[in-house]
Amino acid sequence: MNASSANDLSTPDVIPNIIAYHDRTKHQTDRYANGPHGLDWATQPDPFRRFVDAPEFPLPLAGSDDISTAMILFGAATVAPRPFTFEALGLFFELSMGLSARKEIAGSSWYLRINPSSGNLHPTEAYAVLTALEGLPGGNGVYHYAPLHHALEQRACWPQSATPEATGFHVGLTSITWREAWKYGERAFRYCQHDVGHALAALRFAAAALGWHVQLLPEWDDARLARLLGLDRREDFAGAERETPELLVWVSTGDGPPPALLQGDFTIEWFGRANRLSNDHVDWPAIDEAILASVRMALNAKSAACKDAFAWSPPSPPACGHSASQLIRQRRSAVDFDGVTGISRETFLAILDTTLPRTSAPPFDAWPHSPRVHLVLFVHRVNGLDPGLYLWCRAPADTSSIQSALGSDLVWEAATDSIKTAPLYRLGRGDLRNFARTLSCHQDIAADGAFSLGMLARFESVLRDRGATAYRELFWEAGMIGQSLYLAAEAAGIRGTGIGCYFDDVLHRALGLAGHEWQSLYHFTIGGPVEDLRLRTAPPYSHLAGDT
Numbered sequence: 304m305n306a307s308s309a310n311d312l313s314t315p316d317v318i319p320n321i322i323a324y325h326d327r328t329k330h331q332t333d334r335y336a337n338g339p340h341g342l343d344w345a346t347q348p349d350p351f352r353r354f355v356d357a358p359e360f361p362l363p364l365a366g367s368d369d370i371s372t373a374m375i376l377f378g379a380a381t382v383a384p385r386p387f388t389f390e391a392l393g394l395f396f397e398l399s400m401g402l403s404a405r406k407e408i409a410g411s412s413w414y415l416r417i418n419p420s421s422g423n424l425h426p427t428e429a430y431a432v433l434t435a436l437e438g439l440p441g442g443n444g445v446y447h448y449a450p451l452h453h454a455l456e457q458r459a460c461w462p463q464s465a466t467p468e469a470t471g472f473h474v475g476l477t478s479i480t481w482r483e484a485w486k487y488g489e490r491a492f493r494y495c496q497h498d499v500g501h502a503l504a505a506l507r508f509a510a511a512a513l514g515w516h517v518q519l520l521p522e523w524d525d526a527r528l529a530r531l532l533g534l535d536r537r538e539d540f541a542g543a544e545r546e547t548p549e550l551l552v553w554v555s556t557g558d559g560p561p562p563a564l565l566q567g568d569f570t571i572e573w574f575g576r577a578n579r580l581s582n583d584h585v586d587w588p589a590i591d592e593a594i595l596a597s598v599r600m601a602l603n604a605k606s607a608a609c610k611d612a613f614a615w616s617p618p619s620p621p622a623c624g625h626s627a628s629q630l631i632r633q634r635r636s637a638v639d640f641d642g643v644t645g646i647s648r649e650t651f652l653a654i655l656d657t658t659l660p661r662t663s664a665p666p667f668d669a670w671p672h673s674p675r676v677h678l679v680l681f682v683h684r685v686n687g688l689d690p691g692l693y694l695w696c697r698a699p700a701d702t703s704s705i706q707s708a709l710g711s712d713l714v715w716e717a718a719t720d721s722i723k724t725a726p727l728y729r730l731g732r733g734d735l736r737n738f739a740r741t742l743s744c745h746q747d748i749a750a751d752g753a754f755s756l757g758m759l760a761r762f763e764s765v766l767r768d769r770g771a772t773a774y775r776e777l778f779w780e781a782g783m784i785g786q787s788l789y790l791a792a793e794a795a796g797i798r799g800t801g802i803g804c805y806f807d808d809v810l811h812r813a814l815g816l817a818g819h820e821w822q823s824l825y826h827f828t829i830g831g832p833v834e835d836l837r838l839r840t841a842p843p844y845s846h847l848a849g850d851t
């Protein structure tokens with residue numbers, strides 16, 4: 304198969320390729336997906352991409368955290384948009400893709416970030432496409448965001464006259480798959496896609512804190528995006544790990560549509576060469592095949608938006624007194640749960656409420672596609688709710704097809720007063736802690752929280768309708784749900800953790816699911832965290848103040 308036939312809607316022959324990738328990267332109870340069998344520390348990738356010799360412009364770090372209430376993140380409050388200034392741009396990146404803390408233990412240290420990542424490996428890179436921003440010395444062009452330095456590295460510039468005035472800017476996300484593949488082998492492509500979904504939601508939440516909006520632009524096919532961001536400039540990536548284009552969003556800081564980019568006849572000047580992240584690499588051809596099969600082609604890029612929105616009631620997230628930036632900055636993954644903390648039914652429903660795909664609330668107001676992902680819940684400790692198996696249906700139109708796909712021995716009782724405002728069904732009662740632990744690669748975090756869950760996505764028919772590129776989008780949607788859950792858990796005074804390691808078909812079999820129409824794409828757990836007291840937590844940017 305050549306690249307030009309990949310993902311052509313009229314030739315669905317790449318669909319089996321992406322389904323084959325999905326199947327071969329399932330963890331089985333007797334065989335984990337093909338990976339490196341241990342970590343080769345000598346080739347551990349540098350977590351920070353730099354563009355050597357590119358002009359660097361440090362962004363200001365925010366001095367104060369007192370911007371708007373956290374309720375704005377969930378669409379339960381509004382705030383006047385901040386003027387689009389260099390300072391506000393700095394805050395936007397600090398609150399979306401910046402560092403959140405430095406962890407230290409016995410002479411070693413590492414950084415955490417605002418956006419989470421499987422294994423803290425951070426394959427996602429961000430670029431800003433800026434037009435006419437006062438105070439930006441480099442002028443119009445493409446800038447790579449460097450989180451360690453909280454700086455913009457200029458990759459490209461073009462004449463001021465080439466882009467019209469705009470009330471906002473574009474942000475592009477890319478993946479360096481090698482970063483994840485180094486640890487996880489073939490399954491890493493999935494984790495990269497989760498991370499893109501988390502990062503997309505992180506962009507949306509940061510914009511919300513500033514009173515701005517974000518819109519995913521599905522019409523940008525991969526080749527065009529690679530050209531815009533300079534990913535196709537082989538000379539700039541010689542000897543360095545490749546970056547694959549993922550998505551482009553428009554961040555609107557006022558009224559007005561996104562400007563046309565790279566149109567007309569003008570010269571682009573490019574700067575910098577990508578640094579090499581590891582001195583040696585292992586090839587994972589299955590990942591290359593998955594990338595090729597799921598390429599977004601110009602042909603199907605337009606066919607993206609088909610949102611069949613349901614009119615959900617106004618948001619009712621967990622109440623909290625934090626500011627938006629405080630909540631964003633304090634997000635962490637729990638490494639352990641106490642096995643005793645329970646939550647009320649109201650808190651449980653308020654957390655789930657933040658995952659509903661509302662067209663006018665973050666983060667799903669940025670998402671142009673129909674909701675495809677639902678939550679299969681393992682309730683362990685929710686006061687007022689029997690322990691057991693539940694379903695949270697994020698698209699009422701899907702309820703009957705899920706019901707007919709699942710095993711007939713499930714009970715399907717409405718578990719709330721109104722399924723239209725809180726679409727929770729009880730499927731069965733029972734203690735599912737052992738099952739949840741086993742399902743999640745024997746990880747205690749799935750059993751010791753208040754609840755854990757699997758994200759069940761409509762799968763094969765979505766790929767057939769929208770092309771194999773929808774494989775990536777399904778994982779993005781799951782990642783966005785994960786980011787909402789992380790923040791909602793923090794708002795509720797507890798903590799969440801994404802779970803990428805799970806035995807896919809163990810859940811499918813337990814639910815009576817056959818075939819590929821429904822697949823579990825991501826798992827998550829929430830509960831009372833236990834801190835690892837051996838670790839010291841330091842501020843994220845003390846190295847920039849010179850007091851490391």
Ligand SMILES: Cc1cc2nc3c(=O)[nH]c(=O)nc-3n(C[C@H](O)[C@H](O)[C@H](O)COP(=O)(O)O)c2cc1C
Pocket residue numbers: 415416417418419420421422423494497498501634635636637638746748800801802803804
């Ligand atoms: C897609 C994804 C999958 C993850 N899978 C697991 C997992 O299986 N087990 C686990 O303990 N943590 C998991 N995590 C949590 C990460 O290890 C964590 O995000 C990372 O160490 C960074 O820490 P932070 O979230 O506190 O910033 C996952 C996170 C993401 C985003």
